[in-house]
Amino acid sequence: MGYRKVAIVGAGITKFVRRAEETGPEMAYLASKMALDQAGLKLKDVEMITLGTAPDAFDGVHMKGEYLLSGAGGNGKQYIRNFVGGGTGVFAPIHGWMHVASGACDVCLVVCSEKMSSCHPHPQGAFLTIFDHTTEQPLKPTLIWIFALEMRRYMETYGLTKADIARVAVKNKNNALDHPSSQVADTVTLEDVLNSEVLAEPVHRLDISPASDGAAAMVLVSEHVAKRLTDKPVWIDGVGWNLDTAYWATKDLYYPRYVEKAARMAYEMAGITEPHKQIQVAEPYDPFDYKELHHLEGLLLCERGDAARLTAEGYTARTGNLPVCPSGGALGVGNPIAATGLMKVIEIFLQLREEAGKRQVPGKPRVGLAQAWGDLMQVGTVIVLRR
């Protein structure tokens, strides 16, 4: 069945920083303004807006969507906030796709803004209350627990070493040296990662992406508007999302089955039957280094348990057969949750237009995807773009 086509025609992004001087609404404004400028549009041309941002607990504002509204251009407009935890950044353009594909509007602004530094003493504190209030919170869990649990299960299942995993951090952090938004611009070696502070074995500090402040935005339009604005539209070809059970400890953490379900939904829509051959550049979510491997397998871009070997062999390097996180990903550019997901979609948008500058992957890719993960090992969000 044919759907109303939806194109991306402009993108904006701020620098990702440890502590922004700007407020959340100001950050949203900077990214939105840049996206509209790039698209050659004014705010008055925008009919509807969807905003993505992760927990209210970061900013310390109840109804954060309403708080960010004016910065995202929402005054006097149809504006709504979508929220699927960490998966929000890639879900936001999926939500935007709904707006345009349904015919509800021709021009939709998608904004993601995240100010994590407002949360004291540390943004990690906001994560205590993601666990079940009655059956888990009394154990005083931390967010890192669950990653360490999942990482160990994944390593044990396939017999992987710490070095197998750490190569992802090395690749992405070094890719990020070429990204203008990058928060941490340092060359990183395998030894640096392996020797960094142990937070929760097997997770070391450099296995984790840094908490950041940042914003990103993009403009989605219908086919006839796209033709008027640009000769290089990038089309949203497939969208998929999936939410697994809240009883997270009752499923085997070695494999993200919800990412596979989300990917299959997007592939079916995009007519992709052999993703490992048809997807030419990918931005899976990498808040922790093992997550990139986990997600590559869930996205059916490689065999289960094979992602570490492919990484070691350079298959996922920017010049490899399947460049993965050429942007530098969350590990390198920084991880202002929702803005990171949208940064990844923007990276694929630029790569397909061959406008990624020093980060451009070879071979004139025509099809790429971005993916994010969220909640308690539960949400997969996948978007497939085509030039």
Next chain:
Amino acid sequence: MKERVGIVGIGVTGFNSVSPSLSFKELTYTAAVKAYGEAGLHPKQIDSFITASEDFMEGYSIFDEYVPDQMGAVMRPVHTVTADFLQALGVGCMMINTGRFTTIAVEAHSKASNVKTLDEVQAFALDPVYLRPLKENAKFVAGLEMKCFLEMTGNTEEQCARVVVKNKKNSQKNPNAAYGAELSVDDVLNSEPISTPLKRLDVSERADGAIMVVLASEAEARALCKNPIWIDGIAWFSGNGNLWSRNIAEADYARLAMRKACSMAGISDPRKELHFAEICDEYSYKELQHLEALGLARKGEAGYLTESGVTSLDGDFPVNPSGGSLGVGHTFEASGGMKLYEAVLQLRNQAGARQVKDAKRCLVQSWRGVPTATGAVAILSNE
């Protein structure tokens, strides 16, 4: 709207001041079982699911985690909007109009009784730089709005009190309502001042409850259901997000959403073409302010319409036959859903003692509460 969307199943729990016997999961499950039962569908046959919720009302940092199981939506496309139920319903209509989805389930619930510091949560929604340092109870915003609205339009405090009397009276006939009462205008006027001119009885009390609706495309709705209720138009809008630069006398969001929803539904004279309305009355003055913003009353006329009985259950244009938030209880993100439920019952001729005669087309409106200027409008019909 490209194609109108049908409501083929709806389920609610009752609305109560507390609900200690059920967890939020069990509460939602109760509503979901009813909605799927009415639609004759297993959740596996639902294409996608939407929840409307706010983290701090649930006491979780990422409440989206805890929604799939009780909707029968494990490993399915589920998402949250942090919005009122009617906005989620609008997103559901949009999803169906993409052509990619045929059936959508939309859920919202309130466990407001579990929030021990509700005023703190509301204050936490104020701008942290400009407003929160004033250390005012968030209801001061409602006081400001009420004062300004009454001054600018000539409506009176007494007319606001009549809204309370009317709605609490209507809700005595609503078995789902928690706050029915026989009050006098003086009872309201003499109640404790909260943020003058706002008084205690001008403010709706919180309630717990859950609602789920099953939506279907026009063709699917006809196949599933003998008499679906149709969503002819639905839109949400925001006014100025900043309280300090907002036109607080008038509810711009309601005016804008009404214009769009009417144009989708092909309505040019809403007062004539619609037969009743369920509109947001979280505070008494809001019903009057919204009536005027929606174009259902002229400026300064809403209080008179209330006083003269036009908006009473047996009047020309009943407003809030359910009893509204003042009578049923305020259910936060679910409040648009509570009102939608009443509209569906009325249009199905199932509203019992509250039945509005010959109700064929109506309007449901919501507002997200202080300090927001966001709300939605849906226009429904039964033919």
Next chain:
Amino acid sequence: MKIEKVPMKGLTSEEYEKALKISWKPKLQYAWDNGIAIGKYLQGLKEGKLLASCCNRCGRIMLPVRSFCELCWRPTDGEIAVNDTGVVNTFAICHVNWDASRLKPDEPRHIPAVIEIDGASKGQGIMHVLGNVDPAKVKIGMKVKAVWKPVAERVGSIDDIRFFEPY
């Protein structure tokens, strides 16, 4: 279209110290209704039992107790007490507190684990912590048993089990 220059530069630590700031400590308090299922689960813990729900349609024995089977979409068919022993599915050795502050060198490490409970369906695990064990000796697949608080100290909470220890 090129994205080469991006706005925002971020504050250095010194700039941050000097910047004007507003702080707010919210007083957010909740009392969540346990409801039917979790109410039974907590009562079981108080009595020194781990309760699980049964679904006669899919045959699963599920932890924690739930009043409906989310997969079969029907009410569950009662509860049974499963064992208070299980197998470590995965674990971590944690050196930080929930607010990211670091544990002192002499403080015991937290060892969270997913424990698949004996007597429940395959894969039905709960998150808890391990104790009474040298962190270096913990292995996936290790058999562990609940160490309960004395009856008088139990309140009907997941931490009525102090931790799980190898046996």
